[in-house]
Amino acid sequence: MAPPHFTMFWAEQIPQRQIDGVQLSCIAGRVAGAEALPPPPDSWASQADADLAIWTLKLAPGARWTLPPAAGSGTQRQLYFFKGDALSLAGQRLQQHAAVTLDAAQPVEMANGPTVSECLLLQGRPIGEPVAQYGPFVMNTRQELQQAFSDYQRTQFGGWPWPDDAPGA
Numbered sequence: 001m002a003p004p005h006f007t008m009f010w011a012e013q014i015p016q017r018q019i020d021g022v023q024l025s026c027i028a029g030r031v032a033g034a035e036a037l038p039p040p041p042d043s044w045a046s047q048a049d050a051d052l053a054i055w056t057l058k059l060a061p062g063a064r065w066t067l068p069p070a071a072g073s074g075t076q077r078q079l080y081f082f083k084g085d086a087l088s089l090a091g092q093r094l095q096q097h098a099a100v101t102l103d104a105a106q107p108v109e110m111a112n113g114p115t116v117s118e119c120l121l122l123q124g125r126p127i128g129e130p131v132a133q134y135g136p137f138v139m140n141t142r143q144e145l146q147q148a149f150s151d152y153q154r155t156q157f158g159g160w161p162w163p164d165d166a167p168g169a
Helices: 142-155
Strands: 016-019 022-028 053-059 064-067 076-083 087-089 092-094 098-102 108-112 117-124 132-134 137-139
Touching: 053 108, 132 142, 137 142
Parallel strands: none
Antiparallel strands: 016 022, 022 053, 053 117, 064 108, 076 098, 076 117, 087 092, 087 108, 132 137
16 A cells, blocks of 8 residues: 555666567666666555566567576566568567566576567566555555555546546647
């Protein structure tokens, strides 16, 4: 029941690196010398031992890059291959889009196929608590979710400063 926190991450603020034909965007965590914008202060992501990372990877045709191992023990890592024709991970060729669980303790060589590919990497140590989620609300129990809905309906996150609810640019 931490105080709510909202920060907009604008595209031009998200740290990016170009390495050997791979464009890395670091939304959370650290990679290749890029450190993400600060996470919400009371979140799991704000704890260094959570080893949380969210990265997007855009691989040029034929690009090769080695995904570094995670920093912490017990970290779980999932890679979502969602655009492109073919991608190899540690010598295993994927010829269709897939979600792949990786051993976070090991480096993984990525070798792209003949077209641009895009991937999303999510990693972190398990939170070790029950998780109840609905829309943008994440709590531990259904009762806490109901309280969050009630709080939002009453205050709109403490007062929405924009003239309407629509996302804008």
